[in-house]
Amino acid sequence: MRIAVVTDSTADIPPQLAASYGIRVVPLNVRFGLDAYLDGVTMKAEEFYQRLEQAEEFPTTSQPSVVSFVETYKELGADHDAVLSLHLSSKLSATHTAAVQARDELGGEGPRVEVVDTLQASMALGWAAIGVAEAVQAGASVDDALEVARDISARARFLGLVETLEYLYKGGRIGKASLYLGSLLRLKPMLELKDGIVHPLDRARSKNKGIDKIKGIIARDAPLSHLAIMYTTEPQLAEEVAADTRRYVTTGEVTVARQGPVVGTYLGPGMLGAGYVKARE
Amino acid sequence: MNSEPAETAQRVGIAPDELLRLVKASMRAIEVNRERINALNVFPVPDGDTGTNMFLTMRSINGEMDSAPRENLSLTTARMARAALLGARGNSGLILAQFFKGLAEALRDGYEVSGQGFANGMRRTSEIAYSVVPNPREGTMLTVFRECADAAEQALHDSPGFESVLAVTADRALDTTKRTPEMLDVLQEAGVVDSGGYGFTIMLFGALQALRGEGDGGVVILPPEVNGQVHTAGTPVREEFLDAVQEEIWGYCTVFALEGQNLDLPDIRLRLSTMGRSSVVAGDDTLVKIHVHLEDPGKALTFACSLGSISNIDIKNMDEQTKEWADDRRRDANAETPPEMIPLAVVAVAAGEGMRQLFLNAGLGACSVVTGGDSMNPSVRELVDAVEQAPSENVLLLPNNKNVVGTAKEASGLTSKNVRVVPTVSMQHGISAILAMLPDSDLDVNAEAMAAAVEEVSDGAVFRATRDVSIGGVDIVEGLYTGLMEGEVKACGEELPEVLIETVGSGACEGELITLYRGGGVEESRANDIAGILQESIPGIEVEQVYGGQPHYEFLFSIE
Incomplete structure (x- = not known):
């Protein structure tokens, strides 16, 4: 059973750390006026905070598109049997909803997708994703890995x-x-x-x-x-x-x-x- | 075949004239409950006009329809939709107009409104409404529309008649409205259900009453309870919420119609959503109704003029509206209804309007102030009364003066409430104590945290002696400024800045922040100058100067 771990960019896992665990990070969107960027991809923290302090308009953010989740899941489905997708608190963002919609969109095709609302953000979410990746590397089943996700999120x-x-x-x-x-x-x-x-x-x-x-x-x-x-x-x-x-x-x-x-x-x-x-x- | 067909217990459908009667009834329902709806209006802008906007939007439909021909359902509903769009007021009105558009699209080919037609209309309404708002939020009228569509579709399976479908839908609308505070934080914070959702619910009940021949729609429906309380115009809204409302710059609510050729709706929507907030753009490629909140309404109008001709312009200053709303709610809160009980309250003794405000606005919405201090100590009775009136069974009492600590302890034994006295000996200590309050912890933990916070703060004062006195063995000559640090005389002289600097300097070596509370007799500009001089003379320490308004003391200060 090959299991992939997905999270979103609000986990703020340092990129090298995410890469070392093979965690796939789906970016949210951030917008200054008409200019839209991908969180951490086309807009890095460095540039962002400079603009934040200078910007007249308050930036806005939005969840990843359903399509971006669908594509990620399909792509991972090529060499994985299951995807565990851990996300930012659903009370703060529609990211979790978008992931769920993407899972439904697949409609049984592709890998088994489990979406987890961690009710967390930032590295509290990041550690949950990392913990799940560790468990998967150690041979955990999908259900065991889900339990790990819930356990870490709670702690x-x-x-x-x-x-x-x-x-x-x-x-x-x-x-x-x-x-x-x-x-x-x-x-x-x-x-x-x-x-x-x-x-x-x-x-x-x-x-x-x-x-x-x-x-x-x-x-x-x-x-x-x-x-x-x-x-x-x-x-x-x-x-x-x-x-x-x-x-x-x-x-x-x-x-x-x-x-x-x-x-x-x-x-x-x-x-x-x-x-x-x-x-x- | 010996059974009669369906036209028995439930009417199957209704014709244009009958539909108009129901629309009038739903307008009447809004009219009757208008103030109730207005009172709930906190989102997206707390300006208390949702009921009014919905009513005016409905009135424009009826005004138009009274004189228009009603040859068939298709033309009638299309006319209604256009009238609603053109006449829509405010955010809520424009979203409401989508209901008429949804009905018109669903009933385009019908002869009468049936349960099926209504369910289709609700579904279209939901779809269109979600699409006209750039960032749809749950817990609003949009959610109510969507769940009404779900309910109407489900109801068709049980009993497809229009009346039964409408009844089930109205019930669901009320239920969804009731749940809106769970979905939208700002509603929960203000203790209200969504005003637009509630308004739409009322319309459905009004129409239902008329359909059943039970009246003209003038039903009274109270908004669902939030946290065990029905919110009305007299219900207190937390002071912090009101303050936050007034601080925010809301700008102008700008609504107008734009007519042109080949109007690009998605593009207009995008441009407006970046120009301002709460934008709603609805219509088609020849007629668009626009609603947006922005600081410069000219921007939106100029942009629209470049695309076509504009009309039905309605611009409201929301800063005025929100101020009026907040002021009204403050007045109401002062006038009636006991405050809601909270887990923990603070009673503080303070002198001076600025100090009073500092305690009241220290956050957590939990503090009341008893006036008193040097030479005007409050009585035990006054403290007991304040504790009894505090909106909690658990009260932290801050005497804020060494001569009041004893009184406070006495008062704490004379009430059935749980009281802890934090023995603060100055108002500066009291401020440090109240800022250390932990919202989620209990009385004892808080009493301890407050006492610990006070330990970390040194306090002092500068005053002008009004007669010759002796303090701790030091003789003070009348008319001179005298500086006290932790009760000891540290400086004496004719110039206020020098005395202050010398006094503060005697204790500032270990601090990192000096808070200066300027007394009632010191002008703000002078206090700013003195704070500036103080800042320069003690580098590396931050100086913050605020209005205390206290009597006797030119300055009170704390060092932490």
């Missing part, structure tokens, strides 16, 4: 500190974090993805304090089986946090990864966060 957490809620608010993804709107003081909101939507977590008066709080949360959730420190525009800061949190990971390894354009559209410049998986108890 995973994506949280972070943003400079402003403006991007989430304008993009219509603010969710329960709207409780933090309206403050008269400058605050760094801390947010997490919970039950597939954005929730308020805490607030810090300064970035340093916020980063300390993030490290504190990671420490409380330790031991972790996987950890990625996520950033949008400050790699140096992410490296520092990674060095400080290495000891909480059972393998001692921390991945530093950049939020791609689509997720970055909602978090904005200066975001720092973490996507991790708690170790099994």
